[in-house]
Amino acid sequence: MNEARTAEVFLxxxxxxxxxxxxxxxxxxxxxxxxxxxxxSNLVQEDIAAACPNIIVLDSGGLACSxxxxxxxxxxxxxxxxxxxxxxxxxxxxxxxxVRQGVVGYVLKNASALExxxxxxxxxxxEAVCPQALxxxxxxxxxxxxxxxxxxxxxxxxxxxxxxxxMVELLAERLTNKExxxxxxxxxxxxxxxxxxxxxxxxxxxxxSVVERYEVQRFRAS
Numbered sequence: 001m002n003e004a005r006t007a008e009v010f011l012x013x014x015x016x017x018x019x020x021x022x023x024x025x026x027x028x029x030x031x032x033x034x035x036x037x038x039x040x041s042n043l044v045q046e047d048i049a050a051a052c053p054n055i056i057v058l059d060s061g062g063l064a065c066s067x068x069x070x071x072x073x074x075x076x077x078x079x080x081x082x083x084x085x086x087x088x089x090x091x092x093x094x095x096x097x098x099v100r101q102g103v104v105g106y107v108l109k110n111a112s113a114l115e116x117x118x119x120x121x122x123x124x125x126x127e128a129v130c131p132q133a134l135x136x137x138x139x140x141x142x143x144x145x146x147x148x149x150x151x152x153x154x155x156x157x158x159x160x161x162x163x164x165x166x167m168v169e170l171l172a173e174r175l176t177n178k179e180x181x182x183x184x185x186x187x188x189x190x191x192x193x194x195x196x197x198x199x200x201x202x203x204x205x206x207x208x209s210v211v212e213r214y215e216v217q218r219f220r221a222s
Contacts, residue, residue, distance in 0.1 A: 007033070008054050008055065009057055009120060010034075010037070010056050011036070012040065012044065013039065013058065014061040015087065022057060022086070023037050032120060048074060054124065055083075055084060057120070058103075060087045071102050071103075072102065082105070082124070084104070084119060090133055099138070100215065104123055104128040105128070160202075170184075171211050172214050177191045
């Protein structure tokens, strides 16, 4: 195990009751210091940077509210920053999405106070933590990446146009339809139509599945 360091935690949660409960819980721990707590807003990034935490604890609204961009921006601003998500459901797709966005601690909503504190300590010490029930998901994902058919391509083999291939790249950035529309100077309805056609051509049930297949292919190519 890596040498533990003091966990300086910023609580970033939309759920006020959860935020306050975590503040009370963690403030009682001698090796954990809460340096800030807030809900999501356009200014919260500046507050976090000023507090200079080494761990951010997100609630279950984290992925939706930040869309991945906040996490990546903060990690670029604060080197060594680690992300823990709490109050989560044991959903495989949500778990993989969180891991792809940089989460290294994943705590289910039925976890005890000791488990939450233990996860934060472990992450502060350089470990990654997830429920045992979800650890197999990571093994399966890596195994699928290693054995994916080499003929799988995001080019003409799938019948994707250049615009659709560009759209897949933006989906992989976790952009919303509205954000993609702004990026490409298209209407939001046009983006929705493109995404619908991509799902049909790739044979994927949803946009997350498209991104997962794309990232498996990119993993194999790296």
